[in-house]
Amino acid sequence: MTKGLRRTRQREVIVEAAFGTKEHYTAEELWEMARRLDRTASRATVYRTLTLLVECGLLREIDLGKDVVCYDPNFLESPDHNHLICLDCNRVVEFEDAHISVLEDCISRRLGFTPTLKAIRIEAKCDELRLSGACRHEKGA
Amino acid sequence: MTKGLRRTRQREVIVEAAFGTKEHYTAEELWEMARRLDRTASRATVYRTLTLLVECGLLREIDLGKDVVCYDPNFLESPDHNHLICLDCNRVVEFEDAHISVLEDCISRRLGFTPTLKAIRIEAKCDELRLSGACRHEKGA
C-alpha cells in the first residue's frame, strides 16, 4: 500500500534547486533553476515533483497576490511565518509573531476547528517612500 | 481625465448578481448567476466588470486554497474579516478579531509599512467530525 516512490536523478536535481535558495519562486522559475543544474530537466517533471513536495509538507504554496502560484522553501526553518508584500517595490518581507499565532489557534478552537495551516498576507505601502520620496528597495520586481 | 464609466444594462445585471449573495464565487459562477438574471450576459463582460469592481474596492479577491480565484461580496459590511476553510467539508467560516487586526497593524508599522490589505487564511480540521465521527456540514462541496 506504500507509495513506492523512487529516487531519480531528475528529482534530486529539482529538490536541490528547490531548497538551494531562500527566495520564493514559481514553477517556471524552479524549472529554470533546475536546468542550470541539469540541462535535461523537463517542465512536466518539475510540476510533478512540486506536487509531491507540497503533499509531503516540505514545500508550501503561498499567495503573493500574483497571478501565478508561488512556492516558499523557508517553512522548514520557520513553519509559522507570514508575508508582507510591499506594493511600492513588490518586495516580500517575512515575519513571525507568536501572539498572532496563539490568537489564531484560540479563534479556531472557539469555532470548533483544529488548524492545520495558518497564513497571513499583508499588502502594504512603504513608509520610507511616502515620507522621503525614495525607497531603498525600489528596483525589486 | 475622469474615467467616463457608463451605466449599462449588462453591468447592472452583473453587479446585482455579484451582491445578491453572501456566498463566495468564482468568475464562472458569477457568470451563471448573471445569466439567471439575463440570458445574454457574456463571460467577457463578467470578467471585465469583476476587474472594475475589485479596482473600486467594492469586491475582494480571496484565496480559499482552490485553484481558481474566488470573490467575496461581504467585505463592504465587515471589511476586516478573515476565512477559515474546513478541510473535512470545505465549508468556509468567516471570522473577525480586533486583537489580531491591531497586532497586524503594529507588526506592519514596526517593519516600516502601512497596510492596505490584511488577509488571514486558516485551513483546519473539524473537531466535531474527529470526536463524533460525523460533521453537520459534510455535504458542503
Next chain:
DNA sequence: GTTTCTGCAAAGGTTTTGCAACAAA
C-alpha cells in the same frame, strides 16, 4: 457624433495528462 462597452472567437499563459520509452528496485 464621440466615446465607451459588448460579444464573439481567437489568443495567451499556466498546469495537467496520455503514452511509449526508460530507469530504479
Next chain:
DNA sequence: TTTGTTGCAAAACCTTTGCAGAAAC
C-alpha cells in the same frame, strides 16, 4: 522483471484581448 518515472506534445483550463457593431452620453 515489475513498477514507477520521464519527456514530449497535446489537451485542458482559466483569463485576456482585438475587433466590429451597438449603446451610452
